[in-house]
Amino acid sequence: MLEIRLMIAAAAAATLTAVTLSPANADPVDEELVIDGVKMATHVKAPEGHPLSEIFSGWRYRTDETRALEADSFQNPGMLYVERGEEIWNAVEGTAGKSCASCHEDASESMKGVGASYPKWDADAKRPINIELRIDKCRVENMGAEPYKFDAADQKALTTYIKHQSLGTPVAVDLSQGDMRAWWEQGKETYYTRTGQLNLSCASCHELNNGNYIRADHLSQGNVNGFPTYRLKQSSMVSLHNRFRGCIRDTRADYPKAFSDQLMALEVYVTWRGTGLSVETPAVRQ
């Protein structure tokens, strides 16, 4: 009697183990993202030297509802922040009595395509510069205004507005400027370095396990063409360096400061990994 019961229990256990051991996997959806009639590139061939052969936007890994939210430019909550960014663009601030518009006029023209080529090389600071830091540089040097604190609501809104003027433009970072190559190498090293109590690197999830699930989250390739992103989890805009810090924090490691050398190098490298994808800012993610 006992032997039979043991056998049944063993068989049941074996079946259970077999089911739970195989990780859930789902391919990114085979669907086009069209926003206001403009087709976005969400699946492109990887450039030379890229560890992957095909590059997918994070949009392809999200649920039907989340993807639909981004495709509808009226309903996309990130667009509320684009509107707020436009207000800031036109608002006078600082001792020089200027607004962004005073010099840059109509952003839809002056900022068109600009966001797709950042981060760029800043010869003055001798390091890469992203949109957030470029805004601060303009504020301090040209407007006589205070630089934004990291993740200030206005910084996120204005960055979103500026990057949104590149919607649809393929990401293309120029690595030939200044020392960008060296920073790219540094970022690559960070990408593949395991950190924290959980001993995970960016590659652990985004290169080796994209398409698999980590708990309930469908892992993407970790591209950044949609940042700043409207995250449903926060119900607000999330900046790139906030996400970097969050990911590293989630490995249970101490996380670097926003705009630190380490994270600027990482931004150069990770942006390059998404070369060819359309800028989707403001993207909608989980």
Add this chain to the structure above:
Amino acid sequence: MAKPKPRVKVPKTASAGEVITIKTLISHKMESGQRKDKDGKTIPRQIINKFSCEFNGAPVFSCDIDPAISANPYFEFSAKVPESGTFKFAWVDDDGSIYSHEQAIEVS
């Protein structure tokens, strides 16, 4: 965010008696009153508690809103338009503020 901004999508034109779809979105934190801050103190509730839409003075759609509705609430509904006129939208905040928006439609 600054003062809540509404976005409203109403067709510019319609034929008499046509049923149109109206979409509205407003930026608002919709603080539920359930969250706690870093020091453990409850963050006070502040939400939009009512949304209403009227057309040429007659009520079209309204709803009472509770904390379950998430940030930046989106409402979509249908309306039958008998004649040209103006849609008036109002969002009422817990603190008494009313955010409003108007949109005209031409009906042939």
